[in-house]
Amino acid sequence: MTAAENSALDSIPADQQGSFSSFLKTLASFTGDLSSLTCPSFLLAPISLLEYSAFWADQPALLTDIPKADSAEERFYAAIKWFISSLNGSFSSRVPKGEWEKKPFNPILGEQFKCSWDNGTYIVCEQVSHHPPVSGFYIENEDAGVIVNGHDGQKTRFSGTQMLVDQVGYCTVKLVSRDESYLFTLPSLSVNGIWYATPYVELYGTSYIQSSSGYFASIEYTTKGWISGEYHHFKANVTHESLAGPTIIEGQWTAKSTITKHQGSAAPFLDLTSLEKPAIRVADLDQQGALESRQVWRKVAEALKAGDYMTASSEKSAIENAQRALRKERAEKNETWVPEYFASKTGEEIYGTLREDIIAKCDGKFVDTMGSESGWLFKKHNTLKASSS
Numbered sequence: 001m002t003a004a005e006n007s008a009l010d011s012i013p014a015d016q017q018g019s020f021s022s023f024l025k026t027l028a029s030f031t032g033d034l035s036s037l038t039c040p041s042f043l044l045a046p047i048s049l050l051e052y053s054a055f056w057a058d059q060p061a062l063l064t065d066i067p068k069a070d071s072a073e074e075r076f077y078a079a080i081k082w083f084i085s086s087l088n089g090s091f092s093s094r095v096p097k098g099e100w101e102k103k104p105f106n107p108i109l110g111e112q113f114k115c116s117w118d119n120g121t122y123i124v125c126e127q128v129s130h131h132p133p134v135s136g137f138y139i140e141n142e143d144a145g146v147i148v149n150g151h152d153g154q155k156t157r158f159s160g161t162q163m164l165v166d167q168v169g170y171c172t173v174k175l176v177s178r179d180e181s182y183l184f185t186l187p188s189l190s191v192n193g194i195w196y197a198t199p200y201v202e203l204y205g206t207s208y209i210q211s212s213s214g215y216f217a218s219i220e221y222t223t224k225g226w227i228s229g230e231y232h233h234f235k236a237n238v239t240h241e242s243l244a245g246p247t248i249i250e251g252q253w254t255a256k257s258t259i260t261k262h263q264g265s266a267a268p269f270l271d272l273t274s275l276e277k278p279a280i281r282v283a284d285l286d287q288q289g290a291l292e293s294r295q296v297w298r299k300v301a302e303a304l305k306a307g308d309y310m311t312a313s314s315e316k317s318a319i320e321n322a323q324r325a326l327r328k329e330r331a332e333k334n335e336t337w338v339p340e341y342f343a344s345k346t347g348e349e350i351y352g353t354l355r356e357d358i359i360a361k362c363d364g365k366f367v368d369t370m371g372s373e374s375g376w377l378f379k380k381h382n383t384l385k386a387s388s389s
Contacts, residue, residue, distance in 0.1 A: 041304065041309035041310075041312045041313045041316075043102055043103055043199070044102055044103055044105070044300075044304055044316075045103060045104045045105075045304075046297075046300070046301035046304040046305050047104050047105070047293075047297075047301070048105045048107050048111065048113065048293040048294075048296070048297055049104040049106060049107055049135065050107040050111050050112075050113045050125050050126075050135050050293050051113050051125070051293055052094075052104060053113070053123065053125040053135055053137035053152075054113065054115055054123050054125070054137075054280060055086055056089075056090075056123070056137060056139055056148055056150070057086070057117065057121050057123055057139050057148070058085055058090070058094075058277065059085040059086075059089070059275055059277075059278070060117040060119050060121040060141070060278060061119060061278075062078070062081050062082040062085050063082050063121065063139070063141065063146055063148070064119060064141050064143075064146055065081075065082070066078045066079050066082060066146060066175060067144060067145055067146060067175040067176075067178050072180070072213035072214075072215065073215065073240065073243075075178070075211075075213075076182075076209075076213070076215040076217070076238065077238075077247075077249070077259065077269075079173060079209065079211070080209065080217060080219075080236060080238075081269070081270050083184060083209065084234070084257065084270060084272070085270070085272060087187070088253055088254050089277070091189060091201045091203065092201070092232065092253075092254040093254070093272075093277060100199050100200060101193075101199035101201055102199070105297050105300065107135060107293070108127060108130070108291075108296060108323050109127055109130040109327075110126065110127060110291050110337065110339070110340070111126070111127040111291055111292075111296055112124070112125065112126050112127075112289070112291050112293065112341070113125040113294075114282070114283070114292070115280040115281060116280070117279075117280060117281065118279075118281075119278075120141050120142065120144075121139060121141040121144075122140060122141075123137060123138065123139045124137070124341055125137045125138075126339050126340060126341045126342055128151065128339045128342050128376050129153070130323075132153050132168075133153050133154065134152070134169070134376070135151060135152055136150070136151045136339065136341070136376040136378075137150055137151070137152075137171075138342075138378035138380075145175060145176035145178075146173070146174075146175060146176070147173065147174040147381075147384060148171055148172070149171065149174075149350070149378050149381070149384055150169060150170060150171025150172060151169045151170075151342075151375055151376040152167050152168065152169030152171075152186060153168045154166070154167060154168065155168055161192070162190045162191065162192055163190065163191040163199075164189075164190050165188060165189045165190070166188050167186035167187065167188060167189065167369060168369060168370070169186060169369075169375075170185050170186060170370045170375070171183075171184045171186075172184075172350055172384045174384040174386070179386050179387055180213055180386050181212045181384055182209060182210070182212070182354075183208075183210050183211075183355060184207065184209050185208045185209075185358070185370055186207055186369055187203045187204065187205050187207045187219070187221050187369075188203070188204055188205040188369065189201050189202065189203050189204070190202050202221075202223045202232065203221035203223075203232070203234070203253065204221050204223070205220075205221060205367065205369075206218055206219060206221070206367065207221075207369075208358045208362070210354045210355075210357045210358045210361075211354075212352070212354065212385070212386035212388050213388075214240050214241065215240045216238070216239050216240065216357070216361050217236050217237065217238045217239075217249075218236070218237050218362070219234055219235070219236040220234065220235050220236075220237075221233070221253070222235075231252070231254075232252045232254040232255070233250075233251070234251065234252070234253045235249070235250045236248070236250070239361075243262055244262045245263040246262075246263075247259065247260065251269065251270075254272060255271070255272055255273050256270070256271045256272070257270050282294065285298065297319070299311075299315040300312050300315045300316045341379060342377060343377055343379050344374055344376060345375060345376070345383075346373065346375075347370075347375055348385075349382070349383050349385075350375050350377050350384055350385065351385050352383075352385030354385075355370065
């Protein structure tokens with residue numbers, strides 16, 4: 001056990017030590033999906049999981065850069081830059097320096113989160129399903145002509161000393177002025193260090209990117225082994241029928257990476273350590289609706305920030321009990337809840353044939369993390385597929 005892990009265990013509040021011990025005992029014998037387990041309050045982050053969707057635009061300038069190049073090849077590389085920056089925002093840079101990973105609140109059905117950035121990019125998020133939990137998100141910068149639409153959920157399980165999380169979902173990017181679409185699948189992640197109250201995230205597995213212009217990438221995620229390797233490592237292999245050879249993009253999804261085009265020499269690709277995180281703009285609480293994330297979880301978040309874990313647990317339970325009562329009432333009235341911002345669509349309606357293109361290029365190695373072939377599309381659109389797909 002490291003000094004940091006000892007320090008983390010010693011810092012567990014006295015009134016939470018029993019809860020933490022019970023939590024570990026439950027984990028040790030639990031089988032199945034872990035999303036139903038109650039996490040000790042001191043391991044909770046004062047933020048809803050729904051807000052994490054905003055990390056898809058963690059570097060909004062990289063998003064709006066995608067359509068700028070006249071070359072489809074260069075646009076594809078720009079899309080990878082943006083995607084890697086979103087992984088860093090989602091799973092690394094959002095954790096304050098010197099702190100550990102914490103569990104966000106499970107969004108309630110219909111919960112919403114909205115924010116924007118100074119460059120004109122904005123996002124609308126909505127919890128479109130509770131069982132299973134699924135978050136829909138829509139990002140747009142009208143001036144740049146860039147749209148991101150997607151959904152994701154999580155299936156969790158415990159293996160050895162790790163919590164394994166399969167991200168179920170995908171996102172579609174549409175470049176309006178280029179009539180070009182991209183489909184991104186999502187990597188899986190492992191949460192390590194739980195036994196010592198020092199959780200941290202690593203990515204593993206493979207994700208894929210397919211564009212309507214024919215460019216394809218498989219991205220493998222690995223971490224440091226006992227002897228060699230590095231943390232947060234990724235390697236992307238980019239192919240297209242027009243290329244003389246594959247392009248390799250490799251490095252850390254939290255830091256620096258290089259690009260080697262067509263068996264040439266390696267060159268710098270992306271340095272996330274040199275980029276400042278732009279601030280998001282969120283409406284004041286008194287201007288937010290009752291279903292907006294920071295309004296829903298306000299009392300819980302305030303108690304957590306104050307270190308009042310008993311009040312946090314009580315307020316969190318009150319919200320969850322109210323939701324159970326609403327579900328029971330809808331069931332008794334035979335009512336079907338409908339999202340405000342998103343509509344269920346088939347995959348073909350959203351992204352055309354891009355999924356089939358990915359499967360065809362995976363040589364039988366495709367691991368389906370997209371879930372069903374349906375998805376959730378922002379109601380402003382009927383499709384995001386390019387005319388060629």
